[in-house]
Amino acid sequence: MSDSNVSADDLHAPTKEMTVGDDLVIEINGMHKWYGSFHVLKDINLKVNLGERIVVCGPSGSGKSTMIRCINRLEEHQQGQIVVGGIELSNDLKKIDEIRREVGMCFQHFNLFPHLSIMENLVLAPMWVRNIPRAQAEETAMKYLERVKIPEQAAKFPGQLSGGQQQRVAIARSLCMSPKIMLFDEPTSALDPEMIKEVLDVMIELAEEGMTMICVTHEMGFAKTVANRVIFMDGGEIIEENEPNSFFDNPQHERTQLFLSQILAH
Amino acid sequence: MAEQTQHIVGEHPDLQPPASTVGAYGWIRENLISTPINTFFTILAIYLIYLLVPPVLDWLIFSAAWVGTDNTVCKNETGGPIAAACWPFVVAWFKPFMFGFYPDSELWRIKLTYWIFGLGVLALVIPAVPFKKWVAVFLLIPYPVICYYMYAGGSFGLVAVETPLWGGLFLTLVIAITGIVASLPIGILLALGRRSNMPVVKAVCIAFIELWRGVPLISVLFMSSVMFPLFMPEGVNFDKLIRALVGVTLFSSAYMAEVVRGGLQAIPKGQYEGAQALGLNFGKMMFFIVMPQALKLVIPGIVNTFIGLFKDTTLVGVIGLFDFLGMVQAGSSNKDWLGYLTTGFAFAALVYWVFCFGMSQYSQHLERKLHTGH
Ligand SMILES: Nc1ncnc2c1ncn2[C@@H]1O[C@H](COP(=O)(O)OP(=O)(O)OP(=O)(O)O)[C@@H](O)[C@H]1O
Ligand SMILES: [Mg+2]
Numbered sequence: 001m002s003d004s005n006v007s008a009d010d011l012h013a014p015t016k017e018m019t020v021g022d023d024l025v026i027e028i029n030g031m032h033k034w035y036g037s038f039h040v041l042k043d044i045n046l047k048v049n050l051g052e053r054i055v056v057c058g059p060s061g062s063g064k065s066t067m068i069r070c071i072n073r074l075e076e077h078q079q080g081q082i083v084v085g086g087i088e089l090s091n092d093l094k095k096i097d098e099i100r101r102e103v104g105m106c107f108q109h110f111n112l113f114p115h116l117s118i119m120e121n122l123v124l125a126p127m128w129v130r131n132i133p134r135a136q137a138e139e140t141a142m143k144y145l146e147r148v149k150i151p152e153q154a155a156k157f158p159g160q161l162s163g164g165q166q167q168r169v170a171i172a173r174s175l176c177m178s179p180k181i182m183l184f185d186e187p188t189s190a191l192d193p194e195m196i197k198e199v200l201d202v203m204i205e206l207a208e209e210g211m212t213m214i215c216v217t218h219e220m221g222f223a224k225t226v227a228n229r230v231i232f233m234d235g236g237e238i239i240e241e242n243e244p245n246s247f248f249d250n251p252q253h254e255r256t257q258l259f260l261s262q263i264l265a266h
Numbered sequence: 267m268a269e270q271t272q273h274i275v276g277e278h279p280d281l282q283p284p285a286s287t288v289g290a291y292g293w294i295r296e297n298l299i300s301t302p303i304n305t306f307f308t309i310l311a312i313y314l315i316y317l318l319v320p321p322v323l324d325w326l327i328f329s330a331a332w333v334g335t336d337n338t339v340c341k342n343e344t345g346g347p348i349a350a351a352c353w354p355f356v357v358a359w360f361k362p363f364m365f366g367f368y369p370d371s372e373l374w375r376i377k378l379t380y381w382i383f384g385l386g387v388l389a390l391v392i393p394a395v396p397f398k399k400w401v402a403v404f405l406l407i408p409y410p411v412i413c414y415y416m417y418a419g420g421s422f423g424l425v426a427v428e429t430p431l432w433g434g435l436f437l438t439l440v441i442a443i444t445g446i447v448a449s450l451p452i453g454i455l456l457a458l459g460r461r462s463n464m465p466v467v468k469a470v471c472i473a474f475i476e477l478w479r480g481v482p483l484i485s486v487l488f489m490s491s492v493m494f495p496l497f498m499p500e501g502v503n504f505d506k507l508i509r510a511l512v513g514v515t516l517f518s519s520a521y522m523a524e525v526v527r528g529g530l531q532a533i534p535k536g537q538y539e540g541a542q543a544l545g546l547n548f549g550k551m552m553f554f555i556v557m558p559q560a561l562k563l564v565i566p567g568i569v570n571t572f573i574g575l576f577k578d579t580t581l582v583g584v585i586g587l588f589d590f591l592g593m594v595q596a597g598s599s600n601k602d603w604l605g606y607l608t609t610g611f612a613f614a615a616l617v618y619w620v621f622c623f624g625m626s627q628y629s630q631h632l633e634r635k636l637h638t639g640h
Contacts, residue, residue: 074539093547101545111540115559115638124554125544157638177544 006193007221012201018208020228021050025181025212026071031080033066040066041077042236048181048214053207055223055244056216058233059259064216067233068183071214072103085180101129104174108186110166112158118145118169119154122176130177137176144172148202164195168202175206182206184215218263224248232256325350326612337602347605355606356613359597363613366433366588372425375416376436382409391631410447413440429507433588435617440507441589442576445514449575450568452515453522454557460527471523478520484581486513491585510582518575525567529560562636569629573622590614 026048033041041063048054056064069075070082073089073096082089084099113121122141126132132140145151148168150161158166167187174182184203188196200222207213207226217223223230223244230247232240232255240247240256251257273279286292299305329350331339340352356363365373386405389395417440420426432440459471478486490513491506533556541551561568583592594610597603 072543074542097545097547100543103543105539105543107536107539107543109536111536111543113537113540113555113559115562115636125546128550128554129545159638173544 006197006200006219009221010197011221011225012204013225018051018053018210018226018228020052023050024048025050025085026214027081027083028071029081029083031070031077031082033070033075033077033079040236041070044080044238046231046238048212050180050212051210052212052228053226054214054229054231055227056214056231056233057218057220057223057259057263058239062233063236064233065185068105068185068214068216071181071183072100072105074105097129101177102180103183104177104179104181105183106167106170106174106185106187108190110158110163110170110190112166112170112173114158116157117154118150118156118158118161121158121169122173125173126176141172141176144175145169147175147205148172149198162195163191164198167191167195167199171199171202171206181212181214184213184217186216186218188217188219220248220263232259234259327351337606340606351609351612352603352606353609355597355603355609359593359600359603359610362434362597363590363593364434365436366593367431368427368433368436369425369431372419372427375419375424379409379413379416382412391628406447410444429505432507434593435590437507437582437587438576438579438590441511441514441579441582442572444511445518445575445579446572448515449519449522449571452519454526456519456523457526457530458552460523461530475520475523478517479524481517483514483517483578484584486517487581487585489513506585507587510585510587514575514579514582518571518578521571521574522568525564525571526560528567529562529564530556532563533560562633565629565633565636569625573625576621576625577618590617 024047026046028044028046031041031044032039044067056068058064066075070077070089071084077089085102087095087099089095089099112118113124116124119138119141122144123134123137126137126140127134142151142154145154148171150165150168153161153165153169158169161169171182171187187203188199191199196219200219203213203215203222204226213226215222215227227244230242230244231238232247232251232253234255240251240253242252247256248260251260282288286295297304298308329348331348331350331352331354333339334354335358337352337354339354340348342348361370365376368376383405386401386409389401390398390405395401415421416424417432418427418429456471456475459467460475462468462471487510490509494509537555537559538551541555546554579589580591582589583595588596591614594614595607598605598607598610
């Protein structure tokens with residue numbers, strides 16, 4: 001688990017009121033997944049409204065990554081239903097591509113393309129997936145690089161950037177596709193403590209602007225500041241789900257209590 | 267120690283490195299005599315150089331016959347061949363070595379394509395020249411077509427030149443470059459097929475690769491020239507050269523496939539996921555993200571295959587094509603030049619080496635250029 005929780009006080013305090021809309025953007029009904037005979041996700045039910053910021057936590061191996069990776073079909077589920085932005089995920093490649101265009105994702109290890117410059121990393125998908133002309137794609141890319149505060153790195157290659165900078169580029173790269181939903185899979189757990197804050201601050205700003213986010217993280221400070229719902233998973237199941245204050249102050253399930261006592265002991 | 271402590275902390279001046287680590291003496295000390303074993307090998311190497319280099323230079327240069335238009339300068343007192351290189355042989359046979367029996371009046375066609383190629387390569391290598399991408403595209407796609415029409419003739423008012431007249435280094439280059447240009451894309455497709463999830467595609471690709479890799483090139487060439495016509499209906503008669511080209515290409519694409527597959531295996535899963543998460547479909551993901559990285563990783567292996575292919579083209583001699591080496595052998599069995607085969611081989615070795623070394627250097631240049639610090 002993370003040894004370096006940034007406390008809520010250190011983080012950029014949200015200035016705007018973050019509201020949640022009524023439109024359902026993700027709906028998961030009775031979803032199951034197996035790896036071979038290993039039942040990794042069991043009866044997952046989750047509804048996400050537009051503008052929600054959901055933090056998913058739980059012990060290692062509990063299926064957090066697998067669950068959010070099912071949402072953009074990096075993993076295939078075997079039973080149940082996943083509907084994203086009104087499109088139900090099936091084996092139809094067209095629908096999968098359509099969903100992936102609307103869902104951005106940031107990974108623990110950034111997954112930038114090392115052979116391309118930062119700018120090329122950012123304009124590639126807009127140009128070749130959305131058919132946006134290069135000049136316009138570069139303009140958008142520059143805008144997002146400024147937002148994540150590294151416009152001066154545009155010509156460099158990923159290998160020349162620090163971990164925190166790379167993760168911010170990865171966030172900018174997703175944003176360039178103007179996604180409706182952002183998924184984060186432990187975006188800060190491969191980073192040194194001093195870089196965690198710079199990435200979390202970018203994510204908080206994103207939340208303020210009303211981005212719908214599902215974020216797997218152990219940064220409880222972030223969860224308290226930003227999340228409107230916290231989900232606790234263990235053994236492939238969603239064990240508990242609550243708004244952050246009640247979740248942290250008054251966990252219902254004993255496994256949640258155990259987990260929180262461990263993670264907050266640091 | 268005592269000297270150094272006199273400087274004020276924080277204001278230490280830059281000092282010269284110790285004398286024993288710089289200059290010629292420092293270099294020798296570091297590289298040639300740093301340990302007793304190192305010293306031993308240095309002496310051994312110098313001794314081997316002393317044994318080998320002077321006789322070779324003597325044979326190639328100092329005792330060699332240099333000027334002359336016939337074989338008289340290459341004979342000793344008893345009328346036998348001299349015990350050194352006979353360069354007039356190479357001069358006399360230079361044209362067949364280079365172009366085979368291609369008619370003199372049509373040689374300009376070959377030379378013109380060489381010039382175009384040379385200029386294209388210069389444009390690629392010199393950093394200041396713009397439009398590199400277009401030059402590369404030109405060399406890869408229209409240029410081979412132009413070459414085909416130029417060499418074969420028979421259209422655009424050019425006299426037809428039958429392939430049996432093609433020969434020498436020219437033929438070697440035609441076979442090698444066709445093989446190189448065609449085997450890379452075929453190899454890439456085979457490598458992708460072998461990693462495919464579709465069982466039939468995968469099985470076909472594995473069977474193809476293992477079949478061609480398991481058979482020696484010489485038998486591929488024999489088969490293509492002797493057996494292939496037997497299976498063809500009466501009257502269908504492929505040019506011998508085309509059969510050799512197909513054989514060489516398929517053979518080397520099987521090797522290329524395995525080289526490329528090695529590169530594909532080294533690409534982390536995260537690269538695929540990063541591309542997929544952005545909505546790139548399979549083709550775009552492969553073209554923009556996976557292949558560029560995989561191919562870059564295996565440049566040494568690709569060039570290795572190219573060099574192997576270039577030298578293997580000499581085997582087309584077995585089906586009666588006179589490539590460069592075949593021409594050298596033909597020349598030295600000419601009655602005027604009997605006994606100078608070694609000189610011919612030395613010349614051939616030099617030419618092959620120049621080409622292969624050139625490829626190797628270009629690959630290293632590419633590797634350095636494509637290095638992006640990861
Ligand atoms: N490709 C796979 N094949 C088989 N089992 C897998 C595979 N990927 C993950 N698993 C297993 O599925 C379970 C859930 O994995 P997952 O990566 O979703 O956990 P997680 O909650 O994200 O854990 P962590 O906090 O360590 O990232 C683990 O037990 C893991 O070993
Ligand atoms: Mg995980």
